[in-house]
Amino acid sequence: MTDSADVVVIGSGAGGAPLALELARAGVKVVVLERGKYHKREDFHYDELGVARRDFLVPSARTDPHIVMETGKAAERSNEGWIAVCVGGGTVHWSGFAYRWRPEDFRIRDLLGPIAGATHANWPISYDELEPFYTKVDAEVGISGPTDEGEDQVGPRSKPYPLPPVATHEAAGALLDEAAKRLGARCTITPRAVLSQPYQGRQACHYHDVCGSFGCNVGAKGSTMEALIPKALATGNCEVIAEARVHRIETDATGAATAVVYRDAAGVDHSVATRAVVVAASAVESVRLLLMSTSESHPDGIGNSDGQLGRNFMFSTLSKAHGSFDYAKTPKWREVFASRAPFLGRSTASYYMPRDQKAGVIKGGGLGFLFPAGGPVFQSELVAARGEGLALGAALKERVERYWKGQRQIDCETFGEYLPNDGTRVDLDPTVTDSLGLPAARVLIDRHPQDLKVSEYLGQRGAEILDAAGANDVWITSLGGSTKHLPMGGCRMGDDPRTSYVDRDCRVHGAPNVFVSDGSVFPSSGGWPPTMTIMANSFRVAAGLVDAFKQRDL
Amino acid sequence: MALDRRQFLFIGGGTLAAGGAVVAFLSQRDPERSVDLTVIPEPPPREPRGSDLIIDNNAVLPKQHIATLSALVDAIYPGAVAAGAFDYIMQQLRRRDMQGARRILMRGAAQSHRVAIANVNAAVVKATPEQQVEVLQAMLEGAGAKGAFSPGEFVQFMVALTLEGLFAHPVYGGNIDGAGWKLIDYEGACRAPTLKAPL
Numbered sequence: 001m002t003d004s005a006d007v008v009v010i011g012s013g014a015g016g017a018p019l020a021l022e023l024a025r026a027g028v029k030v031v032v033l034e035r036g037k038y039h040k041r042e043d044f045h046y047d048e049l050g051v052a053r054r055d056f057l058v059p060s061a062r063t064d065p066h067i068v069m070e071t072g073k074a075a076e077r078s079n080e081g082w083i084a085v086c087v088g089g090g091t092v093h094w095s096g097f098a099y100r101w102r103p104e105d106f107r108i109r110d111l112l113g114p115i116a117g118a119t120h121a122n123w124p125i126s127y128d129e130l131e132p133f134y135t136k137v138d139a140e141v142g143i144s145g146p147t148d149e150g151e152d153q154v155g156p157r158s159k160p161y162p163l164p165p166v167a168t169h170e171a172a173g174a175l176l177d178e179a180a181k182r183l184g185a186r187c188t189i190t191p192r193a194v195l196s197q198p199y200q201g202r203q204a205c206h207y208h209d210v211c212g213s214f215g216c217n218v219g220a221k222g223s224t225m226e227a228l229i230p231k232a233l234a235t236g237n238c239e240v241i242a243e244a245r246v247h248r249i250e251t252d253a254t255g256a257a258t259a260v261v262y263r264d265a266a267g268v269d270h271s272v273a274t275r276a277v278v279v280a281a282s283a284v285e286s287v288r289l290l291l292m293s294t295s296e297s298h299p300d301g302i303g304n305s306d307g308q309l310g311r312n313f314m315f316s317t318l319s320k321a322h323g324s325f326d327y328a329k330t331p332k333w334r335e336v337f338a339s340r341a342p343f344l345g346r347s348t349a350s351y352y353m354p355r356d357q358k359a360g361v362i363k364g365g366g367l368g369f370l371f372p373a374g375g376p377v378f379q380s381e382l383v384a385a386r387g388e389g390l391a392l393g394a395a396l397k398e399r400v401e402r403y404w405k406g407q408r409q410i411d412c413e414t415f416g417e418y419l420p421n422d423g424t425r426v427d428l429d430p431t432v433t434d435s436l437g438l439p440a441a442r443v444l445i446d447r448h449p450q451d452l453k454v455s456e457y458l459g460q461r462g463a464e465i466l467d468a469a470g471a472n473d474v475w476i477t478s479l480g481g482s483t484k485h486l487p488m489g490g491c492r493m494g495d496d497p498r499t500s501y502v503d504r505d506c507r508v509h510g511a512p513n514v515f516v517s518d519g520s521v522f523p524s525s526g527g528w529p530p531t532m533t534i535m536a537n538s539f540r541v542a543a544g545l546v547d548a549f550k551q552r553d554l
Numbered sequence: 555m556a557l558d559r560r561q562f563l564f565i566g567g568g569t570l571a572a573g574g575a576v577v578a579f580l581s582q583r584d585p586e587r588s589v590d591l592t593v594i595p596e597p598p599p600r601e602p603r604g605s606d607l608i609i610d611n612n613a614v615l616p617k618q619h620i621a622t623l624s625a626l627v628d629a630i631y632p633g634a635v636a637a638g639a640f641d642y643i644m645q646q647l648r649r650r651d652m653q654g655a656r657r658i659l660m661r662g663a664a665q666s667h668r669v670a671i672a673n674v675n676a677a678v679v680k681a682t683p684e685q686q687v688e689v690l691q692a693m694l695e696g697a698g699a700k701g702a703f704s705p706g707e708f709v710q711f712m713v714a715l716t717l718e719g720l721f722a723h724p725v726y727g728g729n730i731d732g733a734g735w736k737l738i739d740y741e742g743a744c745r746a747p748t749l750k751a752p753l
Contacts (some may be wrong), residue, residue: 396630
């Protein structure tokens with residue numbers, strides 16, 4: 001068993017794998033420790049119950065919980081905040097919506113100014129500094145995207161997408177495009193980390209009706225397991241150790257990390273000595289590990305002398321609009337939606353910066369349109385609960401069967417900033433432990449009222465577009481919601497150690513060879529989901545680490 | 555995509571894997587909620603798989619509860635029993651991690667019987683489908699509460715199990731020969747032809 005490495009990377013998902021690849025390419029010996037299993041493509045069945053409704057990809061809340069405490073609600077033992085535990089992490093079951101953030105996302109403090117009760121901050125880096133690394137993600141992962149986005153929709157691009165967009169439902173897409181246009185907005189095809197053509201030895205998408213929630217059994221989805229880790233392994237400089245539960249980072253008297261301790265599937269502890277550690281275990285678990293790794297030099301957790309670790313935690317602020325296109329009410333919909341093409345794939349950033357003083361919304365966010373995700377059980381559950389109350393008996397049967405056979409539904413998901421605040425943070429639960437007997441992470445959640453305004457604003461815009469598209473019924477759900485599967489913050493990046501946890505290179509203030517490279521370093525939560533930005537930042541951190549090794553700074 | 559996927563995972567993780575913790579999966583409660591801290595049973599030594607069934611079919615539930623719960627499944631979704639939904643539930647209740655759920659269903663069966671007698675003057679199994687739905691609606695509104703038992707959560711749990719028994723893959727014991735999928739003309743990927751046994 002490997003007992004030393006130049007760099008130990010904890011986590012193999014969006015935050016860990018890009019960095020591991022770049023270090024390995026530069027000749028740095030890397031060990032990636034991944035808590036979950038190393039699945040093969042053939043392990044990924046489209047088994048709704050087994051994969052998406054059991055513990056195939058996330059730990060059980062019974063054995064390895066997060067304790068979630070929302071203001072005004074009872075504490076809950078939960079699996080919220082886990083993304084996925086396997087080689088590839090959350091990129092295994094993501095939908096592959098490959099949104100870049102916009103330049104505004106990196107300077108939110110400048111845009112919004114001070115807001116009482118919020119701790120929002122600018123990033124210490126700009127979109128321009130990250131752009132080359134977004135482009136690198138495009139190329140390495142294989143992003144399929146449109147050619148007509150334009151800077152009204154995304155920030156400046158140095159290169160076009162390497163692949164044309166995936167096939168979408170043309171008639172439904174046209175409905176939305178025209179509806180948005182009538183409202184003064186513009187939809188474009190959603191960029192996807194899903195291969196529209198064979199790419200780098202991987203097969204193109206075979207267009208199943210489910211994508212998110214499941215691993216891809218042909219490797220067309222751009223998980224790090226498919227797109228990055230094989231390249232890292234091929235260098236000969238990278239080893240991935242699966243089913244390795246890291247529970248401690250050892251540090252010496254100077255505060256530097258010396259080794260990483262993990263427990264294998266047989267319950268045996270191993271130590272890997274290292275020159276540098278990169279923590280990329282996803283936001284909640286990264287904070288937890290760093291808090292648990294106390295020592296004489298770091299009595300409150302690594303680099304936590306200023307108490308910044310776990311603070312400024314965030315999710316995305318969410319709302320959803322839905323539109324149903326009923327064949328009985330409007331017979332032409334049967335023809336319009338006759339194609340079973342699974343991807344609707346339309347997005348708009350036309351409401352990203354509304355500067356709407358009347359609505360009280362300066363910065364909005366992105367809207368993504370899609371056919372309802374999930375398998376038949378999940379979709380039927382949502383249908384059962386739609387409206388005023390739970391349908392039962394003949395009403396339930398009629399509602400479910402009409403949903404599947406007599407209509408088509410389009411959903412719109414909106415993503416706005418989750419304003420960080422003192423009430424939203426991660427710490428260690430004082431009583432609840434995990435299956436190793438270690439403290440469970442406790443996620444404290446408090447919502448800023450501004451988030452609800454943004455959520456309402458964006459949900460209404462989505463509903464307007466669906467209404468303009470001709471939907472027979474339009475409704476809004478999840479107002480002021482938060483996407484617990486998109487955790488960010490807790491290890492804020494910044495130049496001032498008193499208000500941030502890592503520096504602009506994502507090096508922990510006060511721990512010279514400990515780095516963090518997942519979403520936990522984000523100072524803001526953006527107007528689109530963070531996965532592309534996590535990967536781009538990981539490549540950026542890797543570049544800095546490679547330089548540090550060359551300069552013998554590590 | 556994003557939210558749906560996570561809701562999906564939360565809902566499912568809670569519904570079945572929580573083993574006894576009834577999870578909010580419907581609109582009456584926050585759909586993203588997961589497991590109530592106070593009702594978690596002792597964790598099993600590891601996540602059981604199909605081979606870890608601990609009780610035989612005859613010992614899953616008392617006969618009277620089988621009849622009551624079967625009737626409720628058909629009341630929730632007419633035709634669900636013929637499609638295998640109750641077979642699925644019985645199969646699931648044999649799992650080690652479902653023993654908490656089994657206790658909830660037993661309590662729910664007993665309480666639904668009491669609510670039925672009180673509200674429609676007939677046992678669940680003797681009531682008409684409309685009366686059975688009336689009983690379920692009454693329980694959703696709180697009828698039959700007893701101690702820590704929540705009748706509303708019981709009904710929600712039964713709906714979730716019924717829909718799983720109708721539309722989940724047949725390897726789990728329900729949806730016999732794809733009967734549930736035929737009801738909704740489902741031809742999608744979750745038919746998973748390569749799946750030969752529960753994961």
